[in-house]
Amino acid sequence: MSSINKVQDEIVEEFELFDDWMDRYEHIIEFSKEVPQIEEELKTEANLVKGCQSNVWLAPEMKGEKLFFKADSDAVITRGIVGLLIKILSGHKPEEIAQADLYALDKIGLKEHLSPNRANGLSSMITMMKAYAKATA
Amino acid sequence: MIAKTSNITFDVEAVRSEFPVLDRVIYENKPLVYFDSAASSQKPRIVANTVRDYYLNEHANIHRGVHFLSQEATNKYEEARKKVRDFINAAYDEEIIFTSGTTDGINLIAATFDKVHIKKGDEVIVTGMEHHSNLVPWQMMCERSGAVLKFVPVSDEGELILEEYEALLNDKTKLVAVSHVSNTLGTINPVAEMIKSAHGVGAQVLVDGAQSVPHMKIDVRDLDCDYYVFSGHKMYGPTGVGILYGKKELLNELPPYKGGGEMIKTVTLEKSTYNELPHKFEAGTPNIAGGIGLGAAIDFMLREDLTDAAEHENRVLEYCENRLQEEFSDIKIIGQAKEKTGAVSFLLGDIHPYDVGVLLDRLGIAVRTGHHCTQPLMNRFDITGTVRASFGMYNTTQEVDALIEGLKRAEKMLS
Numbered sequence: 001m002s003s004i005n006k007v008q009d010e011i012v013e014e015f016e017l018f019d020d021w022m023d024r025y026e027h028i029i030e031f032s033k034e035v036p037q038i039e040e041e042l043k044t045e046a047n048l049v050k051g052c053q054s055n056v057w058l059a060p061e062m063k064g065e066k067l068f069f070k071a072d073s074d075a076v077i078t079r080g081i082v083g084l085l086i087k088i089l090s091g092h093k094p095e096e097i098a099q100a101d102l103y104a105l106d107k108i109g110l111k112e113h114l115s116p117n118r119a120n121g122l123s124s125m126i127t128m129m130k131a132y133a134k135a136t137a
Numbered sequence: 138m139i140a141k142t143s144n145i146t147f148d149v150e151a152v153r154s155e156f157p158v159l160d161r162v163i164y165e166n167k168p169l170v171y172f173d174s175a176a177s178s179q180k181p182r183i184v185a186n187t188v189r190d191y192y193l194n195e196h197a198n199i200h201r202g203v204h205f206l207s208q209e210a211t212n213k214y215e216e217a218r219k220k221v222r223d224f225i226n227a228a229y230d231e232e233i234i235f236t237s238g239t240t241d242g243i244n245l246i247a248a249t250f251d252k253v254h255i256k257k258g259d260e261v262i263v264t265g266m267e268h269h270s271n272l273v274p275w276q277m278m279c280e281r282s283g284a285v286l287k288f289v290p291v292s293d294e295g296e297l298i299l300e301e302y303e304a305l306l307n308d309k310t311k312l313v314a315v316s317h318v319s320n321t322l323g324t325i326n327p328v329a330e331m332i333k334s335a336h337g338v339g340a341q342v343l344v345d346g347a348q349s350v351p352h353m354k355i356d357v358r359d360l361d362c363d364y365y366v367f368s369g370h371k372m373y374g375p376t377g378v379g380i381l382y383g384k385k386e387l388l389n390e391l392p393p394y395k396g397g398g399e400m401i402k403t404v405t406l407e408k409s410t411y412n413e414l415p416h417k418f419e420a421g422t423p424n425i426a427g428g429i430g431l432g433a434a435i436d437f438m439l440r441e442d443l444t445d446a447a448e449h450e451n452r453v454l455e456y457c458e459n460r461l462q463e464e465f466s467d468i469k470i471i472g473q474a475k476e477k478t479g480a481v482s483f484l485l486g487d488i489h490p491y492d493v494g495v496l497l498d499r500l501g502i503a504v505r506t507g508h509h510c511t512q513p514l515m516n517r518f519d520i521t522g523t524v525r526a527s528f529g530m531y532n533t534t535q536e537v538d539a540l541i542e543g544l545k546r547a548e549k550m551l552s
Binding site: 021022025026029052054055057074075076077113119120 | 164273488489490491492494495496500506507508521522546549551
């Protein structure tokens with residue numbers, strides 16, 4: 001199993017502990033506190049993933065052979081899901097990130113947050129993460 | 138304080154029983170609370186049944202058909218036009234143009250008005266609280282025609298600053314476009330007064346009635362507006378149908394909007410002559426089911442005394458505003474106009490509206506969050522969005538209580 005999928009399976013397991021949806025959101029809000037913070041000076045137009053509902057800022061960083069991400073969002077729940085995505089994708093080889101199949105959010109029932117209809121910036125954020133990965137792979 | 142007594146006959150439970158969707162339980166065990174009627178209202182049985190019956194038993198293309206079904210469908214469609222005419226007290230059937238909705242009606246006027254009324258340097262006035270659909274078409278028209286777009290500013294309370302409006306009016310003003318009720322703030326604008334002033338300088342007025350028609354009795358002759366536009370789906374009717382009302386002599390002056398069938402009188406390969414009102418503006422096969430369904434929505438609304446229904450809705454709105462202010466120390470109600478209907482916009486401290494909306498949703502409560510297609514208004518208040526609860530005649534104060542409980546929970550989780 002790839003290291004990315006290992007993280008995804010762990011996250012799915014974690015969320016399965018919660019029956020109540022509000023508890024799941026509590027957990028997502030916890031994740032929002034763990035997002036590797038993008039520096040204020042990197043919150044530029046170029047790093048902004050503008051959504052109609054909420055905004056996401058995202059910056060990539062290569063360390064050795066691995067690609068890391070830093071991010072932020074103006075909405076807590078969006079930031080929490082950003083945190084989940086970063087936990088899944090950050091710190092792996094670019095080619096792994098580019099090829100990753102993001103199934104965890106679907107499995108824990110957060111799929112609708114990734115729909116472009118939500119206009120919260122998350123769908124474009126994934127596209128951007130993958131584009132960075134492809135460009136550096 | 139003496140409780141306000143009321144002798145209204147409005148029976149909200151009877152109204153609710155006409156809307157099966159309101160009985161839904163979502164996300165396993167959450168009774169649905171629908172506070173998003175300003176985006177689109179729910180549909181009563183009579184509307185759904187009328188549309189279904191039309192499709193199952195009565196459908197044919199309308200106008201010029203010699204056969205039974207076509208004539209029957211034509212009659213029903215034209216009956217719906219008459220219902221709309223009576224509903225808004227227009228003088229003639231042909232002043233009622235079926236459109237696909239408010240946006241379509243505004244675009245019809247914005248695409249044709251400049252061809253007969255605008256020369257370079259003329260002025261068009263809109264307000265700082267318009268929905269994008271009553272702003273962008275005028276920007277496009279002005280760009281094309283060289284007219285200048287002017288804006289009526291909005292006060293801190295969320296009201297139009299009328300002195301500024303009066304000061305903008307001059308003999309170059311050709312058109313004023315204003316919403317009757319703000320979709321974001323719920324502000325009722327004094328359109329009758331504004332129309333009178335505009336007419337004083339020879340300007341015409343288009344009123345965006347998308348958010349007013351569902352909540353109040355509209356009399357276009359009393360208002361003396363030149364154009365009035367609204368949508369079926371916000372007034373308990375089907376989606377994809379709307380109305381443009383225009384004074385007959387003014388609609389006659391405008392050129393056709395779209396070319397096609399229905400809107401022509403004679404066609405040769407080189408040239409066509411155009412049909413008369415209302416058909417001149419109704420090219421192509423219309424939304425027949427939508428039109429007939431809109432007629433049913435009017436029947437539904439007229440079963441109630443609309444003044445009583447409005448009083449009920451305003452009580453729910455007022456109750457909501459009062460409870461928000463009582464229960465949350467850092468609540469900020471955006472839009473504190475004296476005259477409001479239909480909606481309340483607010484911010485809970487510095488909590489992002491999206492977070493509030495997501496959590497309320499999981500509690501079964503449907504609100505809308507974001508800029509509500511009024512970005513200039515958001516800029517005016519220096520915010521990026523609000524949480525908006527909006528009401529229909531089926532909403533109750535108990536539902537407001539559920540909203541308040543949901544907000545308390547959301548606030549606790551997010552702060």
